[in-house]
Amino acid sequence: MVAGHELTSTRSPRVKGARRLAKRAFRQRARRFLAEGPQAVGEALTVPGTLVELYATAEAEARQSAIIDAAERGGIPVHRVSGEVMTELAQTVTPQGLLGVCRFVDVELAEVPPARLVTVLAHVRDPGNAGTVLRTSDAAGCDAVVFTDASVDPYNGKCVRASAGSLFHLPVVVGPPIEGVVAELRGRGLRVLAADGGGTATLDDALDAGTLTAPTAWIFGNEAWGLPEAVLELADEVVRVPIHGRAESLNLATAAAVCLYASARSHR
Amino acid sequence: MVAGHELTSTRSPRVKGARRLAKRAFRQRARRFLAEGPQAVGEALTVPGTLVELYATAEAEARQSAIIDAAERGGIPVHRVSGEVMTELAQTVTPQGLLGVCRFVDVELAEVPPARLVTVLAHVRDPGNAGTVLRTSDAAGCDAVVFTDASVDPYNGKCVRASAGSLFHLPVVVGPPIEGVVAELRGRGLRVLAADGGGTATLDDALDAGTLTAPTAWIFGNEAWGLPEAVLELADEVVRVPIHGRAESLNLATAAAVCLYASARSHR
Numbered sequence: 001m002v003a004g005h006e007l008t009s010t011r012s013p014r015v016k017g018a019r020r021l022a023k024r025a026f027r028q029r030a031r032r033f034l035a036e037g038p039q040a041v042g043e044a045l046t047v048p049g050t051l052v053e054l055y056a057t058a059e060a061e062a063r064q065s066a067i068i069d070a071a072e073r074g075g076i077p078v079h080r081v082s083g084e085v086m087t088e089l090a091q092t093v094t095p096q097g098l099l100g101v102c103r104f105v106d107v108e109l110a111e112v113p114p115a116r117l118v119t120v121l122a123h124v125r126d127p128g129n130a131g132t133v134l135r136t137s138d139a140a141g142c143d144a145v146v147f148t149d150a151s152v153d154p155y156n157g158k159c160v161r162a163s164a165g166s167l168f169h170l171p172v173v174v175g176p177p178i179e180g181v182v183a184e185l186r187g188r189g190l191r192v193l194a195a196d197g198g199g200t201a202t203l204d205d206a207l208d209a210g211t212l213t214a215p216t217a218w219i220f221g222n223e224a225w226g227l228p229e230a231v232l233e234l235a236d237e238v239v240r241v242p243i244h245g246r247a248e249s250l251n252l253a254t255a256a257a258v259c260l261y262a263s264a265r266s267h268r
Numbered sequence: 269m270v271a272g273h274e275l276t277s278t279r280s281p282r283v284k285g286a287r288r289l290a291k292r293a294f295r296q297r298a299r300r301f302l303a304e305g306p307q308a309v310g311e312a313l314t315v316p317g318t319l320v321e322l323y324a325t326a327e328a329e330a331r332q333s334a335i336i337d338a339a340e341r342g343g344i345p346v347h348r349v350s351g352e353v354m355t356e357l358a359q360t361v362t363p364q365g366l367l368g369v370c371r372f373v374d375v376e377l378a379e380v381p382p383a384r385l386v387t388v389l390a391h392v393r394d395p396g397n398a399g400t401v402l403r404t405s406d407a408a409g410c411d412a413v414v415f416t417d418a419s420v421d422p423y424n425g426k427c428v429r430a431s432a433g434s435l436f437h438l439p440v441v442v443g444p445p446i447e448g449v450v451a452e453l454r455g456r457g458l459r460v461l462a463a464d465g466g467g468t469a470t471l472d473d474a475l476d477a478g479t480l481t482a483p484t485a486w487i488f489g490n491e492a493w494g495l496p497e498a499v500l501e502l503a504d505e506v507v508r509v510p511i512h513g514r515a516e517s518l519n520l521a522t523a524a525a526v527c528l529y530a531s532a533r534s535h536r
Binding site: 132135137138139140141142164165166169170203204207233241242243244245246247248249250251252254255256257258259263264265268 | 358362372400403404405406407408409410417432433434438456471472475509511512513514516517518519522523524525526530532533536
């Protein structure tokens with residue numbers, strides 16, 4: 001049972017405070033973000049100290065009682081809200097009635113344990129793509145995902161949703177410039193590969209040469225224009241996914257999936 | 269130069285006729301669909317007899333003169349429209365000022381030339397996912413893509429856009445029931461693999477066993493619930509992409525990319 005009365009006004013200071021977290025500037029000031037829906041909230045609950053507040057409609061309270069009970073047992077305030085307030089808070093067209101306010105979960109690159117496979121997002125601008133790459137990195141067994149300063153904010157609502165919980169599964173590093181990331185990962189013994197359609201070697205070449213058996217950091221670039229020359233120059237090798245048919249290119253998330261799974265297989 | 273006056277009324281019979289093609293029922297009656305933006309229109313032009321009519325704003329006419337000239341040289345009527353009419357016709361928030369009416373390009377499965385790699389979409393409902401799988405199939409060198417009767421319409425505007433031109437690149441088959449498709453492809457000597465998270469063999473197992481060196485048809489299922497039991501039973505083998513980390517699953521398009529590229533590599 002949720003304690004207290006239902007919040008019905010979209011103007012209540014509490015609701016307005018949570019709603020602000022849809023904006024990056026407010027997220028960064030509060031170091032908090034919104035996790036929407038039962039999956040994300042359930043995953044946030046698995047990381048102690050992450051979920052700080054939960055909003056639920058009466059309907060969600062009935063349907064998602066396991067999540068709400070777990071939150072209450074953890075001493076997390078649960079606020080009952082009207083459907084109208086949930087619509088105001090949620091960023092999806094069909095909110096599922098459950099929305100959590102979470103503390104940032106990112107870590108410093110130096111805190112990431114020894115790694116064999118790392119994803120680095122450089123210049124990825126679409127939050128849906130970034131979230132899908134995060135999910136795929138998790139599935140492929142990556143040890144960490146780095147969002148460089150030129151990439152989208154992983155706490156963007158679309159990115160959180162597209163990650164399907166993976167934001168809470170593996171170390172995520174946010175905001176460092178690419179140069180320092182490459183230097184640090186190379187210092188740790190990782191081979192740095194840039195995935196770019198202009199690469200001289202194909203992924204098949206890299207597999208044939210045994211390149212992918214080494215611990216690897218993959219750098220993925222912008223959806224439309226790939227990676228800038230300066231980033232390509234930082235890499236040990238520039239690798240392209242071969243295009244066997246007549247497509248001009250792959251989309252970012254599918255190219256990343258092919259590269260990361262090629263590495264995962266080579267490591268096993 | 270576009271002949272004739274500019275269409276400025278969203279009520280003109282011509283504009284209303286084209287606009288109707290946003291609806292599946294009207295597309296099927298006319299066996300025509302809409303291709304939006306310079307990339308899709310440019311690709312449509314490469315398939316003789318496909319583009320039947322072109323709508324362009326004055327701005328697009330200036331920027332995309334190569335496409336418009338090619339259409340006019342091919343005897344394709346080009347209609348200048350106002351920005352308002354283009355907004356009415358286009359299905360994107362930021363229409364790029366160019367929209368083509370195209371004849372259906374699909375072929376019968378029997379017409380597809382001998383094939384070594386075929387994608388079969390069963391129960392894929394999201395047009396964006398379907399279009400991305402079509403694009404990925406093209407990139408991976410598939411010989412054909414089959415949209416079964418339980419899948420989304422490939423002529424849906426979102427699917428056409430997500431395919432990034434690939435709808436015009438390789439044979440696409442639309443509408444047959446899955447049972448007949450599997451029987452036909454098996455009869456042609458293809459091994460039929462169903463991609464499903466519940467598969468007993470992983471993709472690594474299939475690679476290790478040399479399964480993927482055979483000509484292969486991959487069946488991909490629904491975004492949320494995979495493939496129904498009846499379809500799994502039709503397949504020679506059910507294969508899952510291994511999840512090495514803590515993600516529950518991969519999304520459909522990334523899983524398809526990993527499977528199709530594993531086949532492409534095994535075939536080379």
